[in-house]
Amino acid sequence: MSTAAAIQAGWPTVTALVKRSANELLRVPGAAIPGVLAPTIFFIGLTSVFAELTELRGFGTDNYQSFLIPVSMLQGAGFTGAATGVNLARDIEQGWFDRLLASPAPRPALLAGLVFSASVRALVPAVVLLGVAFAIGADWPGFLGLLVTLFAVMAMGTVAALYGCALALRFRTQAAAPLMQAGMFVGVLMTTSYAPKNLLQPWLQTVAEINPVTQVLEMARQGFVTGGVTWGETWPGLVALAALIAVFAALALRGMNRMAD
Amino acid sequence: MLSSLRQNARVVAALGRRSIRQTFRRPQLMAPIIIFPTLLLAVQTGGAGEAVNLPGFPEVNGFLDFMLAGAMIQSCLLAGNSGGIALAVDIEMGFTDRLLAAPISRFAMVLGRLAGTAALGAFSAVYYIVLGLAFGAQIEEGVIGIVLMIVFVTLSAVAFGGIGAAIALRSGSASVVQGLFPLVFVILFLSSAFFPYELMQEPAATIAEYNPVSFIVEGVRDPVISTLTGADAAKAFVSILGIMAVSLGLSAGALRHRLRTGG
Numbered sequence: 001m002s003t004a005a006a007i008q009a010g011w012p013t014v015t016a017l018v019k020r021s022a023n024e025l026l027r028v029p030g031a032a033i034p035g036v037l038a039p040t041i042f043f044i045g046l047t048s049v050f051a052e053l054t055e056l057r058g059f060g061t062d063n064y065q066s067f068l069i070p071v072s073m074l075q076g077a078g079f080t081g082a083a084t085g086v087n088l089a090r091d092i093e094q095g096w097f098d099r100l101l102a103s104p105a106p107r108p109a110l111l112a113g114l115v116f117s118a119s120v121r122a123l124v125p126a127v128v129l130l131g132v133a134f135a136i137g138a139d140w141p142g143f144l145g146l147l148v149t150l151f152a153v154m155a156m157g158t159v160a161a162l163y164g165c166a167l168a169l170r171f172r173t174q175a176a177a178p179l180m181q182a183g184m185f186v187g188v189l190m191t192t193s194y195a196p197k198n199l200l201q202p203w204l205q206t207v208a209e210i211n212p213v214t215q216v217l218e219m220a221r222q223g224f225v226t227g228g229v230t231w232g233e234t235w236p237g238l239v240a241l242a243a244l245i246a247v248f249a250a251l252a253l254r255g256m257n258r259m260a261d
Numbered sequence: 262m263l264s265s266l267r268q269n270a271r272v273v274a275a276l277g278r279r280s281i282r283q284t285f286r287r288p289q290l291m292a293p294i295i296i297f298p299t300l301l302l303a304v305q306t307g308g309a310g311e312a313v314n315l316p317g318f319p320e321v322n323g324f325l326d327f328m329l330a331g332a333m334i335q336s337c338l339l340a341g342n343s344g345g346i347a348l349a350v351d352i353e354m355g356f357t358d359r360l361l362a363a364p365i366s367r368f369a370m371v372l373g374r375l376a377g378t379a380a381l382g383a384f385s386a387v388y389y390i391v392l393g394l395a396f397g398a399q400i401e402e403g404v405i406g407i408v409l410m411i412v413f414v415t416l417s418a419v420a421f422g423g424i425g426a427a428i429a430l431r432s433g434s435a436s437v438v439q440g441l442f443p444l445v446f447v448i449l450f451l452s453s454a455f456f457p458y459e460l461m462q463e464p465a466a467t468i469a470e471y472n473p474v475s476f477i478v479e480g481v482r483d484p485v486i487s488t489l490t491g492a493d494a495a496k497a498f499v500s501i502l503g504i505m506a507v508s509l510g511l512s513a514g515a516l517r518h519r520l521r522t523g524g
Binding site: 042051055186 | 314
């Protein structure tokens with residue numbers, strides 16, 4: 001089957017799963033609250049607590065709200081994506097996912113449906129966080145800066161959903177939820193989240209250099225900190241996102257194939 | 262009288278052991294007590310460690326020394342929340358109804374859960390002290406300081422556990438107790454758990470200055486960063502007793518309400 005034909009065959013499955021996810025959000029809007037509340041509390045709390053860090057020599061900006069908001073938006077995307085993994089584990093436990101696997105729907109389309117939903121849902125906490133950030137003094141990142149940040153948020157939601165799905169398909173239980181959440185927590189925060197690289201402790205500097213999410217964060221942050229977007233700050237983030245998506249998509253698809261066997 | 266006391270002590274001990282086993286067996290209950298506070302401690306120490314160079318920051322050997330107390334109290338607050346969730350699950354599954362039908366003191370049921378939470382508090386205190394020492398923290402007050410920290414953290418776990426138990430008994434719903442999870446972080450961010458309140462932004466700084474959780478954190482932190490001062494220890498002790506009195510009172514009230522109305 002050609003690629004175009006495969007996409008055509010899988011598209012109805014993808015749209016059906018996206019609609020199911022949207023229905024969940026519309027019918028139980030309260031379910032979105034934890035994913036919005038946690039990063040919002042962290043954003044307000046951390047800016048209240050650590051704002052004085054900008055007084056350190058070499059910090060690079062005097063506005064901690066602007067420095068931190070992309071971190072919280074990526075954290076929100078991470079939690080939303082992880083929730084997709086938890087929901088998949090629930091569907092596996094309840095046998096609903098077995099019925100999907102038994103259907104003639106292509107497996108990559110099943111995965112794509114779950115993941116597209118997560119990338120769109122990641123915008124919900126991001127928009128709320130943006131509103132809060134502007135209300136308490138974050139700088140306007142410019143139109144292009146904002147677009148780049150929102151793109152990073154959606155892509156991070158995709159990465160987190162793929163990671164969550166890979167774990168859900170591996171462990172097949174909601175008990176794996178802490179692993180999904182902790183993975184995203186570590187991924188987003190073990191970067192230049194609290195301070196620029198030159199002000200991190202040496203061990204965290206090394207971790208942040210290795211962690212690809214640092215590149216994604218720097219890409220998302222550039223508009224808020226410098227007011228502009230440059231290709232030099234953007235392309236490493238794009239490469240990191242492409243690599244993360246490729247790795248976790250491969251793991252999730254392998255898990256799906258193993259489950260079906 | 263004595264035999265009744267002995268019987269209730271056995272019930273409390275048995276329920277406490279059950280509560281500890283339940284927590285260690287369920288990663289959902291264990292993660293908030295150990296994994297998340299440890300990760301946050303690592304990230305904040307590594308990310309904001311240069312804060313010790315800010316003018317007005319207390320004299321400390323390192324940022325980890327300052328942060329240890331915050332991680333312990335965070336763990337206690339989350340242990341209280343996890344204990345509340347577990348109690349609510351017991352109510353939802355009917356286990357509590359079976360206990361109520363048994364010839365034991367009703368409040369022993371709550372005390373059993375709190376005994377488990379206290380043991381988890383002591384475990385988390387020891388865990389964070391060992392972790393801190395392994396990564397270079399220095400406890401200025403030595404062994405006496407360590408003992409005092411363990412006592413404060415254990416009592417704090419009971420005090421915060423009482424709040425979780427009261428909410429679980431009143432609502433009877435695990436999702437309601439779980440929904441309060443973010444509130445733990447609001448309380449922590451509005452205290453001096455992560456930073457000296459003098460260096461925080463307003464209005465958080467003023468709230469943190471008078472937040473009883475700040476007094477508890479400072480009582481636990483005091484033996485780590487300086488020689489023991491009676492004032493900080495006394496403030497911590499009074500705060501813990503105050504929260505404990507309120508939370509146990511609320512638990513007793515919620516239990517009475519549940520027995521009276523059946524839910």
